[in-house]
Amino acid sequence: MSRGRAALAGVTAAAVAIGVAEPVAVFTGPRSAPLIAVGGLVVDAVPEPLKQFAIAVFGTYDKVALLVGTSVLLAAIAALLGVLAARRLWLGLAGIAAFGALGVAAALTRAGADAYDALPSLVGGGLGAVTLWAFVAGPLASDVTSPASAGTPAPGAPSASPSHTPSRAPSPSPAPPPSIAALAPDEPAGWEPQEPADHESRRRFLRGVGLLAGTAAVAGFGGHWLAGQRGVSAARQAVKLPAPATPAPPLPAGADLSLPRLAPFVTPNREFYRIDTALVVPQVDPATWRLRIHGRVRNPIELSFDDLLARPMIERYVTLACVSNEVGGDLIGNARWLGVPIRELLDEAQPEDGADQVVGRSVDGWTCGTPTAVLRDGRDALLAVGMNGEPLPVEHGFPVRMVVPGLYGYVSACKWVTELELTSFADFDAYWVPRGWSAQGPIKTQSRIDTPRARGRLTAGPITVAGVAWAQHRGVRRVEVRVDGGPWQEATLAPTASVDTWVQWSWRWDAGPGEHTLQVRATDAGGETQPERRRPVAPDGATGWHTVKVTVG
Structure with missing residues (x-):
């Protein structure tokens, strides 16, 4: 062969x-x-x-x-x-x-x-x-030897020894007629065309x-x-979400600037980023789903999906970000979430002293470790069942996931969650910690230029520079833009829903011809400005100013 x-x-x-x-x-x-x-x-x-x-x-x-x-x-x-x-x-x-x-x-x-x-x-x-x-x-x-080559020794087969050679030489075959010999001088008499064995x-x-x-x-x-x-799409479609006991506040007028290429204030479900370790999306039937709250608690709890839906729910706009998001990246999105406050469930479970970590465990075994204090400090940390007015998409954690404002997803955003285990950071390392990431991951203040795009070719004159900025659970106080390393110019912030969401910003630039470099930086409500120094995403999130180069003709 x-x-x-x-x-x-x-x-x-x-x-x-x-x-x-x-x-x-x-x-x-x-x-x-x-x-x-x-x-x-x-x-x-x-x-x-x-x-x-x-x-x-x-x-x-x-x-x-x-x-x-x-x-x-x-x-x-x-x-x-x-x-x-x-x-x-x-x-x-x-x-x-x-x-x-x-x-x-x-x-x-x-x-x-x-x-x-x-x-x-x-x-x-x-x-x-x-x-x-x-x-x-x-x-x-x-x-495999075909009938046409049955008399031909297989490659590598031993040849007949002299002792087995017949003593009488075979009589020669008669020569073919000249006309046939001329056509096929090398073929024996009686030859007929045959398909090659190979x-x-x-x-x-x-x-x-x-x-x-x-x-x-x-x-x-x-x-x-x-x-x-055999998936759970039909089961998801059958879910009827309850009305929230506390709806999300109406978005203020002008929260979405609706500019071309600017990320919308609310990210559609189909466009929301997805980063996780699941190669196939877990299919969790809500009829059989159970949540255990156990570990170092005085009152372990187990809930069915119907039990969860029967509880009073709140609705909030919350921006989620992945720790792998590079400066200027798009691994971030904002949605309207519906769910049960985790704080209320933890209060019922009564964590023991020293249980400073809540380990969220997915149906596929993935784990994240969230500080217990963060989940009980009054922020709108949710066991979410709804996203932008519909049941969670299967790829985003249906039937239940965690949503925690102000923390990167790798320490908080457990999808397809089935367990909340109270333990301590000293006793347990969640999935990403042994792989070199920080045990606790508060989201850093960041900003991004959405328009104009990098390497864009623009026409000289007034140009709107716009983007988004975020500092979840602290809020954004100020966004500044500069051109070619010049003085910082303060951008206009659009109204926003809460300190737990990103904010859109815009700045009017009178652009002259030539190659230009635009940079942006944000300052949070506590007065801390994002640093210029570029750092990689590991171990606790990237830093640096988003920089865009454009050509104005």
């Missing part, structure tokens, strides 16, 4: 393994599918600088990039296994077995896993091994590749579709 065919055989075997595993994972849960399980293991194990690089380059598409990259790497390794199997079949089979074992281990080590989660990797790995065998040594092998084996090989790859694709996409049908 040529190296090209062997590599293609290996890739096809891997496709069969992954594709067949998908419909099996319909019954065991999408997180048990090998590609997702191993991808989750990669997310947990990848070095933090590489993870931040992926977020910086791909943004909210980081998970798609990870799955595509994992698939490409898997295809390369599978091709290598195919080449090895063509030389030593057991090497290829051992490689597939190793990958199957990795898939089993990855699936079984995820939070909430059981023995059934091993099935997709076991079934997929077994059929992948059978496929590789079929191409290398079985009915689809490209070096051509037939190639056709058989390619038919096998096409059939099995097609089957794998149908199984994979079919399984993915079936998993979607």
